[in-house]
Amino acid sequence: MRILLAEDDPMLGDGLRAGLRQLGFQVDWVRDGMAAERELLTGGYTAAVLDLGLPLKDGLHVLQALRARKNTTPVLVLTARDAVPDRIRGLDMGADDYVVKPVDLHELGARLRSLVRRSHGHVHDILRCGSVLLDPSARLVSMDGEPVLLSTREFDLLHALMLNAGRVLSREQLEQQLYSWGYEVESNAIEVHIHHLRRKLRADVIQTVRGVGYTLLRSREPA
Amino acid sequence: MKLERSQSLQAHLLSLVLGLLTLVWLGAALMTWSDTRHEVDELLDGHLAQAAALLLVQQTRADADDVVDAPSPHKYAPDVTFQVFHNGQLTTRSANAQTSPLSSERTGFATVILLDGGEWRVFGMRDDENDVQVFVGEQTESRDEIVWGVIRNILVPLMFALPLLALLLWWAVRQGLAPLRQLSQVLGQRQAQALEPVVLDKVPTEMQPLVESLNALFERIAKMLAFERRFTADAAHELRTPIAAIRAQAQVALGAGTDAAQREHALQSTLIGCDRATRLVLQLLTLARLEETPAISSASVDLSALAQRVAADLAPTALAHQQSLELEATSPCAVTGDELLLGVLLRNLIDNALRYSPDGARVCVCVATESGQAVLRVEDSGPGMTEQEMAHLGERFYRVLGHTQPGSGLGWSIIKRIVDVFSAQVQVSRAPLLGGLAVTVRWPATT
Numbered sequence: 001m002r003i004l005l006a007e008d009d010p011m012l013g014d015g016l017r018a019g020l021r022q023l024g025f026q027v028d029w030v031r032d033g034m035a036a037e038r039e040l041l042t043g044g045y046t047a048a049v050l051d052l053g054l055p056l057k058d059g060l061h062v063l064q065a066l067r068a069r070k071n072t073t074p075v076l077v078l079t080a081r082d083a084v085p086d087r088i089r090g091l092d093m094g095a096d097d098y099v100v101k102p103v104d105l106h107e108l109g110a111r112l113r114s115l116v117r118r119s120h121g122h123v124h125d126i127l128r129c130g131s132v133l134l135d136p137s138a139r140l141v142s143m144d145g146e147p148v149l150l151s152t153r154e155f156d157l158l159h160a161l162m163l164n165a166g167r168v169l170s171r172e173q174l175e176q177q178l179y180s181w182g183y184e185v186e187s188n189a190i191e192v193h194i195h196h197l198r199r200k201l202r203a204d205v206i207q208t209v210r211g212v213g214y215t216l217l218r219s220r221e222p223a
Numbered sequence: 224m225k226l227e228r229s230q231s232l233q234a235h236l237l238s239l240v241l242g243l244l245t246l247v248w249l250g251a252a253l254m255t256w257s258d259t260r261h262e263v264d265e266l267l268d269g270h271l272a273q274a275a276a277l278l279l280v281q282q283t284r285a286d287a288d289d290v291v292d293a294p295s296p297h298k299y300a301p302d303v304t305f306q307v308f309h310n311g312q313l314t315t316r317s318a319n320a321q322t323s324p325l326s327s328e329r330t331g332f333a334t335v336i337l338l339d340g341g342e343w344r345v346f347g348m349r350d351d352e353n354d355v356q357v358f359v360g361e362q363t364e365s366r367d368e369i370v371w372g373v374i375r376n377i378l379v380p381l382m383f384a385l386p387l388l389a390l391l392l393w394w395a396v397r398q399g400l401a402p403l404r405q406l407s408q409v410l411g412q413r414q415a416q417a418l419e420p421v422v423l424d425k426v427p428t429e430m431q432p433l434v435e436s437l438n439a440l441f442e443r444i445a446k447m448l449a450f451e452r453r454f455t456a457d458a459a460h461e462l463r464t465p466i467a468a469i470r471a472q473a474q475v476a477l478g479a480g481t482d483a484a485q486r487e488h489a490l491q492s493t494l495i496g497c498d499r500a501t502r503l504v505l506q507l508l509t510l511a512r513l514e515e516t517p518a519i520s521s522a523s524v525d526l527s528a529l530a531q532r533v534a535a536d537l538a539p540t541a542l543a544h545q546q547s548l549e550l551e552a553t554s555p556c557a558v559t560g561d562e563l564l565l566g567v568l569l570r571n572l573i574d575n576a577l578r579y580s581p582d583g584a585r586v587c588v589c590v591a592t593e594s595g596q597a598v599l600r601v602e603d604s605g606p607g608m609t610e611q612e613m614a615h616l617g618e619r620f621y622r623v624l625g626h627t628q629p630g631s632g633l634g635w636s637i638i639k640r641i642v643d644v645f646s647a648q649v650q651v652s653r654a655p656l657l658g659g660l661a662v663t664v665r666w667p668a669t670t
Binding site for chain 1: 456459460461463464465466467468469470471472474475478479485488489492495496499
């Protein structure tokens with residue numbers, strides 16, 4: 001899951017980025033409101049952690065601008081403003097969650113996963129597709145009850161496909177979801193990961209839509 | 224007249240007015256008494272003299288010891304007496320008259336005590352040609368009765384009028400004090416936190432200043448409270464971020480696993496975060512103390528010597544970052560102010576310059592006297608500030624964008640506050656020599 005972190009405090013930003021990476025998130029970090037808005041409108045992030053007291057453009061205004069442009073990226077507002085009117089305003093302006101500093105990293109991770117799950121219309125934490133189960137918090141995958149060992153990238157790729165089960169994701173979209181800034185993405189990286197996934201799971205789990213991208217067929221069982 | 228704290232204004236006014244009224248009335252009675260007394264004396268003395276003259280004219284001659292049993296035509300008659308002497312012999316007297324002469328004064332008025340023990344006013348008159356001596360006397364008691372009668376006529380109505388007046392005055396004063404009562408009622412019914420202005424239906428002219436200054440006070444307090452509230456909120460806000468950073472870094476260190484470099488970095492950051500939170504708390508405390516007490520001191524402090532001490536304290540920090548800290552303070556420069564406060568000012572100015580300048584930068588502290596004014600200037604070769612940033616400076620918790628150094632903007636608030644206490648002027652500009660930021664503090668010229 002690729003997260004945009006908008007936080008102007010150098011030390012907190014550094015800590016959150018490192019901590020969220022430890023939890024398996026891909027994190028890009030911006031330090032002002034203008035950059036946050038620009039990245040969120042173009043970047044294809046799974047979710048965003050937004051500080052409110054950002055320089056250049058206040059977090060709430062960024063949120064407002066996003067929602068005005070029909071951008072539905074789940075946004076978790078992380079702020080030191082804890083007054084009830086502030087929280088209400090934040091949620092009313094389109095925040096999906098509101099967390100007051102200081103926050104536990106694991107809680108932040110759980111809230112982000114929950115945001116992403118809900119934004120994709122899933123109710124349960126554990127995703128299911130046919131006989132494949134994926135537990136985002138434990139980062140475990142199993143098939144037919146047997147655990148399957150996946151690399152970080154493979155897990156993230158499967159996670160993205162399962163979250164969007166029934167929809168076709170292009171290679172570019174998948175790359176955006178998988179890689180934070182600063183990674184040289186090789187042109188065939190996604191194909192390689194798909195190949196490995198098919199080998200580790202079953203060949204027919206992931207479908208290729210030629211010239212468009214990849215998809216997972218939605219399971220008939222209730223999600 | 225001092226008003227006791229617990230005494231009611233109404234009772235005070237009432238007793239004052241009633242007391243003064245009684246005093247004036249009694250004064251009038253006293254004057255009337257003395258006036259009446261004088262008039263009555265004159266009148267009755269005139270009558271005595273007249274009576275004596277009549278007697279003298281009528282007494283051509285008479286037999287010895289001729290007691291005239293004079294009829295009592297008036298209730299005052301027994302109080303009147305007379306004697307007539309012929310050739311030294313008592314010839315005629317009233318029934319109540321003694322045989323010896325009424326007075327030793329042969330002519331004119333005299334006040335004597337007679338044998339019956341009463342006080343009498345006696346008038347003597349003589350006719351030397353026929354050797355006739357006449358005394359006419361009148362008891363003074365009857366005069367007193369007349370005077371007292373008049374005084375009674377004045378005092379008795381007062382007895383009845385006073386309670387009635389007291390009642391009427393009580394009502395009148397109560398009516399007069401109604402606006403005050405309304406004000407105290409309005410104030411009494413307010414919530415402790417209510418700071419909106421007092422609005423009364425009709426405010427008398429005398430109470431206008433009271434209500435106005437009361438409302439002004441409420442406004443000031445409301446402003447102060449709002450300021451305090453904002454400050455507390457801002458301070459809490461500002462403290463949360465470093466604590467959140469410490470927490471995040473500590474969790475990163477815990478979750479680093481085999482990544483020793485990451486753990487090391489996270490732990491270092493945790494320590495730096497603690498230092499930062501400590502500095503913030505210290506700054507908040509300094510600011511709170513500054514706002515509590517203006518700390519006015521009239522001691523004379525040598526700015527040059529103080530700058531030297533503070534610069535010496537901060538030099539190790541500068542050297543650690545390969546920054547050069549220079550002091551230009553050749554001659555003593557006396558300013559009025561508290562030494563401790565001046566030290567805080569200098570420390571904050573120099574500390575800010577060092578903190579916001581990169582490694583290897585130059586910071587110059589200059590103390591001088593320019594046209595009678597003591598001037599302190601701290602310049603650095605750092606990145607400086609744009610006009611816009613300079614305008615924002617002084618807003619609490621304003622931070623310059625993109626600074627790697629965490630700050631809260633509180634240092635500047637402290638500087639502003641201290642400069643205000645000294646009634647000095649502070650100015651931020653581009654450093655003419657070093658190219659970074661220059662902060663100039665100018666003390667008022669000493670006369």
